[in-house]
Amino acid sequence: MNKSIGQQTISFESQPKIISSSAIVGPKEGDGPLGEYFDKVLDDSYYQQDTWEKAERKMTKENIDLLLTKAKLSPDKIDYLVGGDLLNQVVTSNFSAVKFPVPYFGIYGACSTLAEGLILGAVLIDGGFGNRVINFTSSHYQSAERQYRTPNEYGDKYPPYKQWTATGAGAMITSRDGSGPVITEATPGQVVDLGIKDPQDMGSAMAPAAADTILQHLEDTGRTPNDYDLIVTGDLGEVGSEILAELLKEKGVDIADSHDDCGLMLYNSDQGVGAGGSGCACSAVVTASYLLPYINNGNFNRIFVVATGSLLSSVTSLQGDSIPCIAHGVVIENNSKSNAVGSIESKVKSEGK
């Protein structure tokens, strides 16, 4: 039983199924091009709570409830929760997990958390350690902004290359049995740091990590970008997406026809989000509410979700450190193996490109 492909990629023999997914988003995300696909759109960022942190938590907990309802499952049918978020000590996830009597693995991969969790969930299932895993994550513009940068009231300048932390919660159930898109392979990322120090410029910092994981994945599997209906990065935004394309081109890989970025898909270009969306929720809500149903409907046969994360803290930036980054990749395929030619709807191909 060899589950390794090449140097860094693993294959999941049992093909864990993503049997359910759900997403709740904030008002701005609801106004974006994918607004109609989300399960719920909040009216305001406080969500009837006293603080943004509690709003994020309420949204996350409610999204897991919704996920279970959609799957017609009670929490006792779930073997593990795997979750993480941007807040210090991943408290949104911790305080959400306490609501469910299920063993919990807290993870931290910054905006790559969705993919990190999907990999670990698939590992738990494919390895025979359980039947169902809930993978969840969240981010919230205001709670993240005031933790990482400046208090929201300061009226901080917004440089055009800065990205907008998405408000939202995304969750999925990965299962041994059932139907839905399947996780066939994963390429967990290495930490990469090419020396970018500006914490406002995450796209530039993360692009090399995305390139590293994509190149390794293609080498390991012997595929080309054309073998995927979509290679979708988490939140490189405009700046990072351009750098990624250049970095890959230097290595002889052209992803122009198959690449999109969740940070560009989530917002319209006139929504004032700088270079695009970011945050754990970015790839999570786009994958949960848009990409997975799109695969399930047979419009895509195989996609490669490469969620990217900046592994800094506000303290490391103030102490002059550069930004280590990571990108975890997960291959998700249509279960029916229809070999449908995946045509990306014009709506999905983001306006930013």
Place this chain on the structure above:
Amino acid sequence: MNKSIGQQTISFESQPKIISSSAIVGPKEGDGPLGEYFDKVLDDSYYQQDTWEKAERKMTKENIDLLLTKAKLSPDKIDYLVGGDLLNQVVTSNFSAVKFPVPYFGIYGACSTLAEGLILGAVLIDGGFGNRVINFTSSHYQSAERQYRTPNEYGDKYPPYKQWTATGAGAMITSRDGSGPVITEATPGQVVDLGIKDPQDMGSAMAPAAADTILQHLEDTGRTPNDYDLIVTGDLGEVGSEILAELLKEKGVDIADSHDDCGLMLYNSDQGVGAGGSGCACSAVVTASYLLPYINNGNFNRIFVVATGSLLSSVTSLQGDSIPCIAHGVVIENNSKSNAVGSIESKVKSEGK
């Protein structure tokens, strides 16, 4: 292939081996009763760096180098790094992982990180996804204290029930092949919150989580505490250990003869550490440098390491939240199955008891 035992426990058929372990500690930990067992004791808490955060990072990176040297392995022989720590965004682990060209899973389990990582590492190996995993964690008194509580210079009052965050880095290599103590079972914990709100009183907050995991483990395996040479909690300290014993006694389980706590083992009672040690390093360095060699020498046949974590942040405390806690349990056994009667040396049974 059923890897589940009872409701919440998993068994590792392939019995992943802990082939190497190493620990570096701070001066205070070096002065404690286990001082002679650590691989290195720092002279001062800055470790020739400008900041405590960078000192923690240097110690963690150096400890992984040391671990590889002891195992006579180069980094390319390692399939995954699994690490986490107490600093915001687990930056010590992220900045250490960047030094090694190995896929990395960042985790957060507060002071339960060692056990969470051992479980995920054993899952990766037993599931067939790799041959060797490095599991690492760290904490640092000064960097933790100023992040979670008050700037170190303030001369904050130290209540007797408060615990002392250990300065240290612990790491282990878990492997499919080789020799060393083996991981036979694990009971990943659920998040438990009984309403404790005082962030200085971690022992009281964490004890119910430890009780929950221990009771579930004993029920799942059909064992009693006497089936273990040692049930060792991570960092309940004096206060939490007493509460744990009482909670278990209420359920008819007496662990008086088999329980100890890493937070009590690490320091002498005259070292001014309040109710005992805490922090990710606490269970990590005691396990890496003392318990694992002790098992390997045949003095213990089977131990249950139950690392406990408080999943709060300084923001949640200020916002009036109680403290959700978790305890992850790992069974580690002597590979030779000698059935040696485990006698806990008087030296190990902590003075605090």
